[in-house]
Amino acid sequence: MTAPVLSAAASAAPAVDVCGLVKRYGKVEALKGIDLAVQPGEMFALLGPNGAGKTTLFSVLATLRAPTEGSARVLGRDVVAERDAVRAQMGIVFQEPAIEQRLSGRDNLLMMGLLYGLGAATARRRATEILASLGLAEAADRPARSFSGGQRRKLELARALVTDPKILFLDEATLGLDVDARRSFWAQVRALAAAGRTVFFTTHYMEEAEVADRIALIAEGKILALDTPRALKARLGGGVVKLKTEDDAQARAWLAERGFSPEAGGDELMLLHADPAAVLPELLRHLPVKALRVEVHEPSLEDVFLKLTGKDLGGDVPAAAPRGGPGGGGWS
Amino acid sequence: MRRGIFAVLVLDLKRFWLDRARLFAGLAQPLLYLFVLGAGLGASSRLGSGGYQPYIFPGVMGLSMLFTATFAAITIVFDRQIGFFKAVLVAPVPRPAIAVGKIAAGAVQALVQGVVLLFFAPLAHVPLGWNILPLLGAMALAAVTFSALGVAVASRFTSVTVFPIVSNAVLLPMFFLSGALYPLAMAPHWIQIAAYFDPVAYAVDLMRGALLGKFFMPPWFSLAALAAVIAALAWSAVRIFNRGEDTDLGPTKFTWRR
Numbered sequence: 040m041t042a043p044v045l046s047a048a049a050s051a052a053p054a055v056d057v058c059g060l061v062k063r064y065g066k067v068e069a070l071k072g073i074d075l076a077v078q079p080g081e082m083f084a085l086l087g088p089n090g091a092g093k094t095t096l097f098s099v100l101a102t103l104r105a106p107t108e109g110s111a112r113v114l115g116r117d118v119v120a121e122r123d124a125v126r127a128q129m130g131i132v133f134q135e136p137a138i139e140q141r142l143s144g145r146d147n148l149l150m151m152g153l154l155y156g157l158g159a160a161t162a163r164r165r166a167t168e169i170l171a172s173l174g175l176a177e178a179a180d181r182p183a184r185s186f187s188g189g190q191r192r193k194l195e196l197a198r199a200l201v202t203d204p205k206i207l208f209l210d211e212a213t214l215g216l217d218v219d220a221r222r223s224f225w226a227q228v229r230a231l232a233a234a235g236r237t238v239f240f241t242t243h244y245m246e247e248a249e250v251a252d253r254i255a256l257i258a259e260g261k262i263l264a265l266d267t268p269r270a271l272k273a274r275l276g277g278g279v280v281k282l283k284t285e286d287d288a289q290a291r292a293w294l295a296e297r298g299f300s301p302e303a304g305g306d307e308l309m310l311l312h313a314d315p316a317a318v319l320p321e322l323l324r325h326l327p328v329k330a331l332r333v334e335v336h337e338p339s340l341e342d343v344f345l346k347l348t349g350k351d352l353g354g355d356v357p358a359a360a361p362r363g364g365p366g367g368g369g370w371s
Numbered sequence: 372m373r374r375g376i377f378a379v380l381v382l383d384l385k386r387f388w389l390d391r392a393r394l395f396a397g398l399a400q401p402l403l404y405l406f407v408l409g410a411g412l413g414a415s416s417r418l419g420s421g422g423y424q425p426y427i428f429p430g431v432m433g434l435s436m437l438f439t440a441t442f443a444a445i446t447i448v449f450d451r452q453i454g455f456f457k458a459v460l461v462a463p464v465p466r467p468a469i470a471v472g473k474i475a476a477g478a479v480q481a482l483v484q485g486v487v488l489l490f491f492a493p494l495a496h497v498p499l500g501w502n503i504l505p506l507l508g509a510m511a512l513a514a515v516t517f518s519a520l521g522v523a524v525a526s527r528f529t530s531v532t533v534f535p536i537v538s539n540a541v542l543l544p545m546f547f548l549s550g551a552l553y554p555l556a557m558a559p560h561w562i563q564i565a566a567y568f569d570p571v572a573y574a575v576d577l578m579r580g581a582l583l584g585k586f587f588m589p590p591w592f593s594l595a596a597l598a599a600v601i602a603a604l605a606w607s608a609v610r611i612f613n614r615g616e617d618t619d620l621g622p623t624k625f626t627w628r629r
Contacts, residue, residue: 098616126461126462137455
């Protein structure tokens, strides 16, 4: 119970630690028992369709909603019992705009700095630094409403960074942005993660989740899978290799001898393997015939997700989460 | 706590400054009451318009301040509709500081509106002298009351479309029952009783008493009643802010003491 013990425990703790988290709204169970741990410095994605429970989990971690059951800790602090301590160390970007459109970008950051207890001088200095580092220096003194969509989201990011938080939470942070603006936004988030910050983000864009170190796939309030993007895709039996050689029949026989099971796919050979990138160089080096063309297709996260939910949907499915069409209309 | 109050206050006053034109737009309604209704009704009242206008002046000022404070509180509802209020709620600011900051910001706006209206007092034959000091004190207390009322109501709403309807259903009856436009002493008995349950009545009575020297309720009782009302409303706003986004759940275990 002494202070040094507590602080030692806090520094060794995971950045985010969620245990048996259940959240009910009346009869609707939005989260049905979530367990996950995010390591310090990790970039962690919560990926799932609209209505999966992403934002509910996000709100609990952001101290905006209380768990019905279970617990959640951020940087070792309980999100209910130690709310102010949790709040002080988080930077949060919501999916909705949280900037005052009529104030300038700089004033928005100053106000946020004051709310977080930075002195006016510190807030001013931090605001200038962050605006410059996010490429907003020129726009800084214009009213925020005159910003482009991409600039606005960057201003949201800047707002979350004013206090120099150790952990950054992003909820669908690039909603409504075009591809270029999204790419530029994520490049900046990646740079922040590379600088040692923990980043926890929710998204329903596959390609955004790909930048994460680990991904939790969530649907209907449950985590279906939690792993690195590569390992998740490897669950589908890994990658698809398409091979065209000078003599496909000979290549096929040779591959079969080595325990692979190539199939004829059109005028080429098709090979399923858990991790083609790991075995392919070796195979190609020893292949007795000349390879004319090699293609490796990775299964997409969407494939993984559809396979997992497809299995899951056979079981207990309350009419909770709205789902897109068979192609996953909620994904685009 | 003090820093939090200060930050919320500065934020709201900064936004108020962007809207300062509203101070003048907000004059239209009270001036109509004062110089059109006041002149028209006053001519047919026993007081005559020279007596009626000064009589309703504190009432009209109360009306103007009540609406200014409520309008200031609507920013909470508006901020909730976008994400701005969430950003305030996830800041490490004690919830009571948010409530106090919001109430203070609304009160400053209402007080400024009241002071602007004060410049029209000579035109309404209002006798102004040293009585302006107790009047300003009463106005400040009224401003805090109205702002607390606005914040307590606004904190319960998530949509700006229904808020004006509900606030009119609350504000207008409180205004009409307050004796702002007629002497409570000559009103029907039921109105006199109702006035004792109306915070606006206490506020208007204090302002009128400070200005004209005649109180309907004992001033010490008005002071105590307003202090109690402010405390209760602020407490109820804190309770709502404590729930964060769990507003649709009714009372939860999520209180600020934990």
